[in-house]
Amino acid sequence: MKTTKYVMLTLLLAVSQLGLAKSVVTEFKVEGQCGDCKSRIEKALDLPGISFATWDVDSKMITIRYNDKRFSETDIHSIISELGYATEKQEANQTAEDALPKCCRPGGAKHCAPKE
């Protein structure tokens, strides 16, 4: 009987530990240019532990909801930087930025194909 109680207590503790993982929503600026950037950024953030990530072409703001046990906000900035985009807190990875289509690099919007 004592063992059962102990097991129950351990389970209860484990569950409450899990409960500490918070879902955090944050918003910051990402220096993308166009719809291709949007799909590139959102696709890269389609990861377990991120429940949604939406980047707006006009405001350049990303809204992201993530589990803070799996990611820190810095991790998210790094993922985006590695794609070649600068964020409010991190420079773009230069090699990745150079590999982007002209349209998607900073100031490249004039090279974008006209919207239909």
Ligand SMILES: [Cu+2]
């Ligand atoms: Cu683009």
